[in-house]
Amino acid sequence: MIDQLMSPADQFNEGADRPRALAQLNEILGREGFEAFYGEDNHCYLRHVGTQTVTVLAANPHRPLSKAEQERRLLLAGYLDHCSEDELIEEVLLPLFRQLGYHRITAAGHKDKALEYGKDIWMRYTLPTQHVLYFGIQAKKGKLDASGVTKTGNSNMAEIHNQALMMLAHEVFDPEANRRVLVDHAFIVAGGEITKAARNWLGNRLDATKRSQIMFMDRDDILNLYVVTSLPLPEGALPPPPPKPWSGNNELPF
Known part of the structure; x- marks a missing residue:
């Protein structure tokens, strides 16, 4: 309207x-x-x-992108190439999940890994029936592959497997509900590609119950969702401003 x-x-x-x-x-x-x-x-x-x-209206990340959206996607892709893991979480994932309707989004950070229990972020989502689902997110900056730690920088899927098990097994405290709850679903999020081999490797090592609780979100998912939800780009993704044209009132550049 x-x-x-x-x-x-x-x-x-x-x-x-x-x-x-x-x-x-x-x-x-x-x-x-x-x-x-x-x-x-x-x-x-x-x-x-x-x-x-x-x-905004419900975002469809699979629709064709406009020219302006494609340009914003390229800028964000360049940012994902050089940002740190903490910047991926704080500057990209937190605003994105807030925009998608998740609540009580809490980032564990990387300063105190002893209390992280495999979760970089936990959050909740309220269904139209007012039932509440809880989600944990394990975020990695680079590519996820099943070949372990290699010279190309691929992450070790065994580590992801252990963190996923910890994420699903450990409770989180919801201060609004004043109770401890288990995570219903776990997101494995990567700033790079999540290969088919990595998805299959993790799925084969989880039992049927836990396998249904795992969801994947890779680089393309992040880029498309971020662009179609009309979120402002992180400051580090913005192109530098064009230089001001010299005029007689400006100081000489030498």
């Missing part, structure tokens, strides 16, 4: 970005903690001021 109301085609006595209409709308929305803004696709979206969550 907001998108239709704020269509640039309906502008009157103002520019296509409709600054006066946007100001009037935000004056009302601000009382509820929201603000309206125009995205790169010239559609109007709502954003929660506190959490920066953007309200």
